[in-house]
Amino acid sequence: MDPQLTSIIVPTEELRHIEECLIRLVEDTGSDYALLLDKSGQVISSQGDGDRQDITALGALIAGVFASSREVAKLLRERDFRASFQQGVRENIFIALIEEQWILCIIFNKGTHIGLVKVLTKKATDELASVLERVRQQHKARDEVLGSSFRTSMEDTIDLLFRD
Amino acid sequence: MALINVAAREIHCKIVYYGPGMCGKTTNLRYIHSQVPKEVKGDLLSIATETERTLFFDFLPLDLGKVRGFQTRFHLYTVPGQVLYERTRVAVLNGADGVVFVADSNKSKMQENVNSLKELAQNITRQNKRFAEFPIVMQYNKRDLPKEVLAPVPTMDHFLGVTRMHWPRVEAVATVGTGVFETLRAISRAVISKL
Numbered sequence: 001m002d003p004q005l006t007s008i009i010v011p012t013e014e015l016r017h018i019e020e021c022l023i024r025l026v027e028d029t030g031s032d033y034a035l036l037l038d039k040s041g042q043v044i045s046s047q048g049d050g051d052r053q054d055i056t057a058l059g060a061l062i063a064g065v066f067a068s069s070r071e072v073a074k075l076l077r078e079r080d081f082r083a084s085f086q087q088g089v090r091e092n093i094f095i096a097l098i099e100e101q102w103i104l105c106i107i108f109n110k111g112t113h114i115g116l117v118k119v120l121t122k123k124a125t126d127e128l129a130s131v132l133e134r135v136r137q138q139h140k141a142r143d144e145v146l147g148s149s150f151r152t153s154m155e156d157t158i159d160l161l162f163r164d
Numbered sequence: 165m166a167l168i169n170v171a172a173r174e175i176h177c178k179i180v181y182y183g184p185g186m187c188g189k190t191t192n193l194r195y196i197h198s199q200v201p202k203e204v205k206g207d208l209l210s211i212a213t214e215t216e217r218t219l220f221f222d223f224l225p226l227d228l229g230k231v232r233g234f235q236t237r238f239h240l241y242t243v244p245g246q247v248l249y250e251r252t253r254v255a256v257l258n259g260a261d262g263v264v265f266v267a268d269s270n271k272s273k274m275q276e277n278v279n280s281l282k283e284l285a286q287n288i289t290r291q292n293k294r295f296a297e298f299p300i301v302m303q304y305n306k307r308d309l310p311k312e313v314l315a316p317v318p319t320m321d322h323f324l325g326v327t328r329m330h331w332p333r334v335e336a337v338a339t340v341g342t343g344v345f346e347t348l349r350a351i352s353r354a355v356i357s358k359l
Contacts, residue, residue, distance in 0.1 A: 007166040007175075007359055015171035040259025041239065042167045042176040057209050060223045060239065067255035068220070075251070145168060146175075150232045151356055157231050158352045161204055162345045 008101075009145055010044060010135055017131050022047040025124045029117050031108035032091070036128065037063050039101055048107070062105050066095055083121075085114065096121050098128050166261050166359050174235045177355050180257055182284050183266035184276035185217075185245035188305040191338040192266065193224050193242055196348060199341065200226065218244040221256045238352065250283065257287050262299035262355040264347055265331075266338075267324060269306045271315045274323055281324055299354035302326050302333040303347045308340075 010018075022034040026048050033048030035055070041063030046055050066084070073081045080100075086093040094106045094117050104125055106117055167176040181189040190210070197208040206225035213219050221241050228236040241260075243253040257263075265284065267277040285295045304320055317335065320326070326333050332350040336343025 007168050009168040010170060012171035015169065038167050038176070038259060040167070040176075040178045040261075042178070042237075044167065044169065056206055056225045056239075057223065060209065060221075060225075060241075063258070064220060064255060067258040068252060071251040071255050145170060146234065146359070147232055150234070151359070153232050154228075154236065154356045155353055157228050157236070158349055158356070161200065161226075161228055162348045162352065164341070164345045 008038065008135060009138065011138065014131050014135055015045065018045045018128065019047060021124055021127050021131075025106065025120055029106065029108060029120050030112045031106050031117065033107040035059065035062070035105040035107075037103040037105065039063060039067065039103060044102070062093075062095060063103060066097065066103050083118075094118065094121060096125050098125050099132050102128065102132055104128060166355070168234075168359075172235070173233055174237065175231075175359070176237045176239065177261045177352075177359075178239050178241065178259055179262050179264065179351055179355060180260040181240065181242040181264045181266055182253070182257070182280065183245055183305075184268060184273060184280040185247070187245060187266045187268040187273070187277075188336075188338040189242035189245060189266050190218055190222050192264070192303070192305075192336075192344050192347070193222050193240055195338055195341045195344045196226075196240065197224055199345070204228065217246065218242055219249075220244065220252060238355075245280070253283070254287050254290070257284075257291070261358070262301070262351045263288075264301050264303055264351050265324075266303045266305050267320060269304050269309055269315050269320065270313050272313065274315060274320070277320075278323055296329065299351065299358055300329070300331050301347055301351040301354060302331045303336050303338075303343065304333065305336045305338050305343075307335045307342070308337045 018036055022045055026034045035046045036044045037059050041060040043055055043059040069081045069084055083096045090109055092108055096104045098104055181192055183189055197205055204226055209223040211220035224240040226238045241256055243256045288295045288298050334343045334347045338344055
């Protein structure tokens with residue numbers, strides 16, 4: 001199958017690494033929230049204060065912003081904008097790209113200095129890049145993960161929920 | 165590409181509604197949002213201009229619940245259809261697992277349909293994906309148009325290469341919901357078959 005169409009499968013032990021990395025980033029920078037997104041906007045992991053209800057929408061919007069800035073980069077004949085910073089009155093957002101596939105996003109308030117966020121994010125992106133590399137190298141068969149009857153069950157669910 | 169999170173036992177798939185301006189992409193999402201059970205849908209998020217034309221995208225998360233122990237989520241997006249927003253469409257298409265191409269059945273819109281489909285093919289190929297193998301469902305929308313302006317289905321098949329590409333094709337009137345869920349079922353199945 002076309003490698004671009006195969007799914008990215010994040011195993012349990014790698015997700016633990018990701019969570020540890022995000023928790024450390026939040027603690028060390030004193031940020032409110034850290035999110036790891038797939039470039040398609042799906043949230044892989046989120047860590048931080050409180051129980052945000054809007055994570056899914058946040059993921060879609062941030063990935064959209066990043067994908068849009070990538071197109072701006074192309075128009076400027078720039079290879080990519082590796083990072084972007086959005087400054088609000090209370091909250092700021094720093095976004096960094098990991099190997100064209102994942103997006104790391106840190107939400108922090110004025111109590112945290114952007115310089116610290118930049119430095120520690122760089123460290124975290126290196127660490128997450130090696131996680132991504134390991135995830136990519138694992139060629140787990142879909143059936144091994146999902147079970148062979150998954151597709152049939154999924155089709156039944158689709159027919160049940162998406163009916164006229 | 166789909167994302168399978170083994171630890172959280174979650175599967176995420178991204179489906180994008182593509183097509184020329186005013187063909188009914190947002191209408192499809194609005195109808196789905198109005199009809200699916202509350203526990204399945206999230207909020208419909210629209211980034212539109214003051215005149216309600218899509219500026220960036222519409223976004224509708226659907227949670228299909230647990231399937232064989234996996235929480236399965238489909239995220240539906242639309243692209244802005246106007247020619248001006250070509251680069252925005254590239255951005256929204258990023259990482260899509262499947263596309264619904266919404267074609268306008270108005271005879272006068274045939275060239276716009278063809279141009280938009282050509283652009284989609286280019287954009288998919290640019291993402292290093294093979295267009296011929298990419299999950300696509302064709303929706304012929306606005307089948308309720310008056311006969312004088314309505315393009316016959318075989319004509320649309322011919323212009324859009326539907327028969328040659330073996331894409332599933334659905335006739336629809338998205339404003340009243342005809343064909344909307346048939347389209348969603350078809351693209352969901354196509355995406356799942358590629359997981």
